[in-house]
Amino acid sequence: MEAITRDMKYIQNFIDQLSEAVVLVAPSMNVAAVNQHFLELTEDAVFFKGKSIDEIVLRHKDGVDGTLLTAKGFISVKVSEGLLPVKEDFYRYFILKEQPAIVHSCQEPLLKTLMNIVPDFIGIKDGNGRFLFANEFVGKLFELPGFDFTGKTDADLAEIKPFFRDVFQYCIETDEQVWQAKEIVRCEEFVPARDGRTRFFDVYKIPVFNPDGSRKNLLVFGREVTEKIESRVLLEESEARYRLLAENAMDMITTHTMDGTYTYISPACETLLGRKAEELIGKSGYWILHPDDEDAARKGHEQLLEGPCTATVQFRLQHKEGHFVWLETSCKSIADDTGNVVEIIGVTRDISERKKSEEMLRQSDKLSIVGQLAASVAHEIRNPLTSLKGFIQLFQECEQLDAANYYNIMHKELNRIDQIMGQLLLLAKPQAKSYKKTSLRELVEFVETLLQPEALVQNVEIQSDLCEKLPLIIAEENELKQVLINVVKNAMDSMEKGGIISIEGKMIDDCIHVTVKDQGCGIPADRLARLGEPFYTTKEKGTGLGLMVSSKIMKEHKGELKFHSEEGKGTTVSMILPV
Template sequence: MKQPELNYALFMETFFNHSVDAITIIGADNIIQYVNPAFEALYGLSADTVVGKNVWTLWPENTNDFPWMASRILQEKQVSEYETRRRTAYGHCVDVSLTISPIRDLDGNIRAYLTVGRDITEKKRMERALLEVESMFRLIEGNISDAVAIVTRSGRIEYASTSYETFLGIRITNIIGGIAVDWIHPDDINRTKDIFINLLHEKKRCQLECRLKHRDGYWLDVETAMTPIMDDNGEVRKIILVSRDITDRRRAEQLLLQAEKLSVVGQLGAALAHEIRNPLTSVKGFFQLLNRDTLGKEHYFSIIFSELQRIEDIIGDFLNSAKPQINGFQVCDAWELLRKSISVMQLEAHMHNIEIRLASAQAYLPIRCDEDKLKQVFVNVIKNAIESMSRGGVITVNAELAGDDRICIQITDQGCGISADLLPQLGHPFYTTKEKGTGMGLAVCSKILHEHKGEMSFVSSQGEGTQVSIKLPKTEPLVSDADSAK
């Protein structure tokens, strides 16, 4: 059976009338010949008011578009998805994507233009919103100190914020694509993996503390918030990591803990020392009376007296640690304090075949301090240096400015040195590397320096010696002190 012929005119009319896109037929003379219902709905203009009019008169603000479009059509035969804005009869503008095709006669001459306009207002609004969010994100990213990263379920880094460059000293290009655990301290890897696996299972935000390696080789204490990103099936797709450097906070906590230990030790020492000192005085006095008749037993009495003296020294250390405040601050020259401290230890150094060298004073270095207490610190450190140099040698003492507001005093020996794993324990109460030490000498020194708003650090290598650095605030010299220094 013969199929009925398709009525193309009816088909085109139906297609135009039911199209969701705004369709316009414009003559070669720029006169509008036809608009469909979607055109009327989009622009708020009825066919009766626009058909027969010059298309340029409808949107005078867009007249620059038309010559460009005509030229483009002559060159490429069509303009595809040209994005522009058109004002409507409702008083607002819409974003439109235009596709313009020429309609030619049998001789190839352009008789009209078919324009198809699609409303992309919502699409453009979303693009602008996305650009605003991206711009805001870049602004936030560039101004926060926290480091932000996005990792996959396997731990591979897909994104890293620019703050990582200052955070770890590593370029972002060297971070993205790597595995997150590559920068974690070996001792923290297993714990980090357990927390990561638990997050994938529990699908809840969690907190992690670990150490990350800086490009220069040292380790940073880092606190990281780990937040899962879920897919449509409720599974963890990726994880956002927001990391913060807490190295200074940890150091402050350690100093506070050490100060609390010293306070407790001081209170305990004060209570015990006062209880022990009185009977000890009596024992020591009667012992000295007995010492008058020690025929054949001098060695025993010498040992007993030495141990009694040691007990008294320990009690003295406890009492020193118990003193809550240091009074009598005055402005002193760091060089003069060092000279006095060295003179106290010169005889003992000479007995151990040790030379103490004080660098030549370069400038007046004023420190506001309790002179006796600060001398106690220097004497203690020099004494430790002497005791570490069983074969003699040289102890070098120097002082210099460390920035505009600090003075650094360095005491360097040629002793046995201390292993790197023991250095962090120095200065803690009861910790000592000496066979008969009490562990209170450096603890008392730390307390004195704390009262002076100073700090003490150690650099040492076994068999090569130790350098003790003491940093104290530099103060403004008094006029009389400056004059006397001259």
């Protein structure tokens, strides 16, 4: 600060030596210093302190000519400008060269003509508020075309035109405020129209004083800004409506910067997460995001940054009380005129109940599969049980029989029963989700073993042929088992007279394709497109939940189920999973 002060003293000494008026403007665009010639030109040492350059110099469209607004009136000037380094900042300097006065007796009619053709309010009053001049626009505005305003006050005009009484009364009040302030005042004034509308004006009022300090003239300039004001009012009303919607919506509405930082969060945040908006604004949501959901959230974020688009992501955020809440957010990225993303808007809702319902559906589907397997499993268990029963009866009848030869067979039969029950319980038992490296080869072998008893009952042969070098995938093993069981069972149900089901697995374009092909009756083309819809089924006693749950599981694994079928030839179902 001391260094800047030293620089300013040096600059002040320098500009005081110049023969033209100089104004030095700080980066804030407020006047920082003027030179001695400027003070002599304006005859006022304090009039400009703390003002912005736009309040004292009105630049014309060409940027070169301008009008200097001073306490004693207007001065026409030529304007040139440049930058001046002051320590770490750049100050802007304006050189104002005074132009000869244009008002001479022979030029006065020309000046009045010019003032009459401009579509702005121009008036000049004396120290007592009487009009010395008013251009034609003033007459048209107050429904007094051709009227001579000379010598009339606002109070007189209020009697002549009572419709505008409030306007003239307001002018009287603001005029007095300007005289008291002894400086240029900018204000908004309104004029009612006969059609019920209101016209708004941006008005400058400039007081001019005699050398003895008495009031001399009041210069009034007004430009109509009705469209601008109406647009601003409409915008404010629109913002108020949208804010009302946002702040009373059950869903949490948010806006983000490109890096994910919250810039606005609606009050629903407190209902969803137990946190006030102030706790999250200025931060991103990653610090309360469940670690398992980070990859999905970042992929969605990256997609939004690629250009204007929408993305829907499901994830869990930590409630203030410590537990995690399942949420679904639909986001839209907003781009500027150049196509660059500048903001992200999101609408987020609690889907905890939906997740519970989906889990119940999955469990229901599992139990349905277990029920369907019960008959064939019972048949498979009865065989070893019959053997065990026969051996026990044999031991009872032949006391001297050497039982050692039969123990190995009995042990194998018991293991067989244990294996079948273990697989059935593993399928039916609710388990916590656990994504881990999974071998699809082992998964197929498990399903093949589990369904083999039912396949034998239905005269179906299951053949599998998987590539030796199939890579491991990150998956929820039990869920993929559920999908494959559904697909294979559907294939078995489609073959009333039995046949062969072939399961193949191979790599295609960085994805593993597990295909299940049957020799069943096939599915008509008009029904094929509806597979996976809730409660839509092609089977007489089906629920339609199996394929719906299976499709949902595949989507959560970033994969998909594809169906190809021909009536009378069979159906091929492809489970496509990314590596």
